Amino acid sequence: MFVPLLLAQSKPNIDRKVALAGNEAIYLSELDLPLTLKLYDLDWQAYEMRYAALARLLEERKKSNIQILLKPPQPPRIQLPSRRQPAIGNKSAPVHLSIFCSYVSAPCARLQPVLSSLKERFGSLLRFVFYDRPMPFHRHGKLVAIAARCAHSQGKLQDFQHALFAQFSQMDQLRILSIARQLNLEIKSFQSCMQKKKFEPEVMKDIKLAQNLGLGNVPVVFINGLYIKGPQQVENYAGYIDSELLKQNIQHEEMQRRDAVVYKEQAKQPLIGSNQRPISRRWLSTQLVHQVELASQFVAATHQIEGVRLLKLKNVEATPFFQELGLKSDDVVLRVNGQWVHEEHNPLWSVLEMESNVSLELMRQGLPVKYDFKIQ
Numbered sequence: 001m002f003v004p005l006l007l008a009q010s011k012p013n014i015d016r017k018v019a020l021a022g023n024e025a026i027y028l029s030e031l032d033l034p035l036t037l038k039l040y041d042l043d044w045q046a047y048e049m050r051y052a053a054l055a056r057l058l059e060e061r062k063k064s065n066i067q068i069l070l071k072p073p074q075p076p077r078i079q080l081p082s083r084r085q086p087a088i089g090n091k092s093a094p095v096h097l098s099i100f101c102s103y104v105s106a107p108c109a110r111l112q113p114v115l116s117s118l119k120e121r122f123g124s125l126l127r128f129v130f131y132d133r134p135m136p137f138h139r140h141g142k143l144v145a146i147a148a149r150c151a152h153s154q155g156k157l158q159d160f161q162h163a164l165f166a167q168f169s170q171m172d173q174l175r176i177l178s179i180a181r182q183l184n185l186e187i188k189s190f191q192s193c194m195q196k197k198k199f200e201p202e203v204m205k206d207i208k209l210a211q212n213l214g215l216g217n218v219p220v221v222f223i224n225g226l227y228i229k230g231p232q233q234v235e236n237y238a239g240y241i242d243s244e245l246l247k248q249n250i251q252h253e254e255m256q257r258r259d260a261v262v263y264k265e266q267a268k269q270p271l272i273g274s275n276q277r278p279i280s281r282r283w284l285s286t287q288l289v290h291q292v293e294l295a296s297q298f299v300a301a302t303h304q305i306e307g308v309r310l311l312k313l314k315n316v317e318a319t320p321f322f323q324e325l326g327l328k329s330d331d332v333v334l335r336v337n338g339q340w341v342h343e344e345h346n347p348l349w350s351v352l353e354m355e356s357n358v359s360l361e362l363m364r365q366g367l368p369v370k371y372d373f374k375i376q
Contacts, residue, residue, distance in 0.1 A: 015027050015029045018031065036076050037078070047073055054070055076226075076227050078213070079225055080209075080222065087130065088157065089128050090124040090126070093126050096128075097118075098222040100219060101130070101219045102132070102134040102141050102145070103144040103161070103164045104140060104171050105168065107217070108168075111219045114231065114237065117234045118241070121238065122241060125241075131210070132148075133206060145206075147176045148161060149202060150194055150199065151185060151190070153193065154186060159183050167179075219231050223237070278375075278376060279376075280375075280376070281375050283324075284375060288349065294322075299311065308344050311332070312331060313328070314329055325371065333362045336358065336359070336360050356374065357374060
């Protein structure tokens with residue numbers, strides 16, 4: 001029997017003896033470990049009841065300045081057994097969504113647009129790994145699961161899944177074959193795969209795994225092993241994915257857009273550390289001869305402004321030009337004389353060549369900094 005390996009939970013239970021078998025003690029942890037997910041489901045039900053009761057009390061008392069201190073339980077993180085599963089997406093993606101579903105389940109069919117939205121939003125940062133969980137009451141559920149794996153063996157998993165979920169309530173063997181023909185599968189090979197039930201052992205392993213985990217109805221999604229009972233809205237899943245990415249110091253495009261808004265707002269604020277620096281025109285001219293090399297020390301930052309990435313500096317401590325300007329590695333350059341600096345337009349060089357008064361705005365360790373140069 002597979003016993004889930006619990007990687008994380010909100011608070012560990014204080015282990016205690018619950019029985020004695022002769023001289024051998026049985027501890028609470030022995031009971032709780034295989035019940036990890038079911039116990040979390042009970043904790044969540046308790047939280048929902050308490051939150052509803054709290055909402056009623058707050059409505060009755062009609063107080064201002066309300067602060068909710070009741071927190072939801074944190075989902076446990078489970079290490080799923082490693083084996084080859086049908087999957088779609090980048091193999092090295094930092095976030096894996098392990099999805100237990102049935103192809104003849106209405107809730108699983110409703111989950112598909114949500115997964116499509118997540119794929120569109122996060123792109124190559126996600127990998128979708130599929131586990132078969134046809135419920136006992138799902139007519140043809142096991143048959144359709146085998147069919148999907150047969151399609152996967154011909155490289156048509158994603159298209160086949162879309163077709164199955166689009167017709168989940170009308171599924172039978174004739175419709176499965178019709179889908180296979182529509183998708184131009186090699187039909188003799190597909191029929192042979194189906195008749196021999198080639199992938200039935202793999203489907204049964206998934207069913208057994210779901211039973212050992214104590215999973216209830218589908219869908220169930222594990223986000224890097226984090227247990228998320230479903231189906232849920234896009235933003236709920238996205239919140240957990242954001243959290244997983246941030247743990248790995250990864251920002252995706254939507255987070256970058258939010259940062260861009262922050263940068264714009266911060267750019268409106270008074271800039272700290274404004275420094276007046278006189279710069280020799282003659283010295284500057286000798287430096288700008290090496291403009292190509294200097295420009296190579298600007299790299300695209302993860303943050304965006306108006307759809308293009310800002311620029312940050314790398315390895316500039318030993319470069320006299322940047323030293324004289326007071327710039328440091330990882331500074332994100334925002335504007336020079338009011339013009340935004342980004343990967344498609346870096347006006348720094350032309351401004352330094354043409355202007356006598358140069359204002360340079362940047363972000364350093366999350367704080368806005370401004371330098372004013374008088375070139376003479």
